[in-house]
Amino acid sequence: MKTSAAACSNTAFWQERTLPLRDAIELLSGKWKICIIQNLTIGALRFKDLHERVRGISPKVLSKELQDLEQNQLVTRTVNDTRPVTVSYALTEHADAIQPVLDALIEFGSKHRKMITGK
Amino acid sequence: MKTSAAACSNTAFWQERTLPLRDAIELLSGKWKICIIQNLTIGALRFKDLHERVRGISPKVLSKELQDLEQNQLVTRTVNDTRPVTVSYALTEHADAIQPVLDALIEFGSKHRKMITGK
DNA sequence: ACCATTGATTACCTTTAGGAAAGTGACTTT
DNA sequence: AAAGTCACTTTCCTAAAGGTAATCAATGGT
Structure with missing residues (x-):
């Protein structure tokens, strides 16, 4: 049986999506990077202000x-x-190319939170 | 000086975005979850097929x-x-709510890859 | 001279993620 | 009876992430 999955498993199309x-994921995953970026979306911030806004991060890790x-x-x-x-x-x-990722994550996070904490 | 950043730092709005x-991030970050989800977007897969498609993952981690x-x-x-x-x-x-995250990540990853490997 | 501020850096440690390899158990085929 | 398949599970280990606390260097104020 040849599913649509099998049909596209060897295509360039799949690689064009998987590699990026x-x-x-490699670049953005981890506890802090996306939070830092979110805080900078409203404009430039100094080290100290970022440190205060990104609650819980240590100066070492922020640096x-x-x-x-x-x-x-x-x-x-x-x-x-x-x-x-x-x-x-x-x-x-x-x-700027990260903004859609941020928006999508926030949207998903909201829905997920509602679903988990009893719909 | 009161920047727009400072202006919204204590608002409910900010929390409504930061917590979700x-x-x-907590749910999706890590090396594999998003890849697994991507592979399932085309339809259900058995353990073995998933293991073959998500290249490099071990059965223990997949499980x-x-x-x-x-x-x-x-x-x-x-x-x-x-x-x-x-x-x-x-x-x-x-x-389904993750699909936009996936699309946004792929789009960003493509742009990033082009920029890093010499524009 | 001494203290405060800012933006780090260093040393040290704990926790977590994740990889390799082998094993398990239910079942089927030969 | 032996070997294979599938879906895990277990053990053992290493590397990376991340936390705490102290320190540093530059500068300015008192």
Whole structure:
């Protein structure tokens, strides 16, 4: 029997979806990255403000996650010329492509929460 | 200075987005769950077929992830009345809400891949 | 000189994810 | 009786994620 599943299992189409999906998962999965990005969607934030908004994260982890996002060109780092030096983080244009992921996750999370906590 | 960020930091609105987002991340993050769900979007699959399609996963991990998805009512488990017993896994209606997440991730992953491998 | 602020970094530790390999049990085929 | 199939399960292990706490360097204020 040849199901539609079997029919597309060897196609380029499948790879064209699977590989990018794995890339995205590898880049975004973990406890913090998506939360950090969400907090930056409203505009640039300094390290300290981000640290306060992303509840529960430690400075060590925040620093590491930001470096990771910067390397992947999703976030820019700008040192400001202020009295105690401050550093601003902002999303790049490239990060706009994450907005739909965020929206979809929030939508799903809401539905899921309603379903689990008794419909 | 009161930025738009500061303006909404204490609102119910922010929580209404942050809590579901954290739920979704907790449920879906990890190396395999989203891949498994993607493979089930085309229809029910038996354990063995799923194991072959989700390249690289071990039976132990596949089994664990499926139990987890079942508990969260995203997947159903059906024992079939076949010669060697087979078990089919299928997405629930509730899992439809994940489709937009999948699409968004694939779209983002494609763009990201193009950008990283030299625009 | 001393303290405060900001943005980290370091050392240390615990927890969790996940991989490899083998085994189990129900059943069928040879 | 032996071997194979399917769906797991178990054991053992490593690597990565992530938490706590302390420290550092630059700067400015008192």
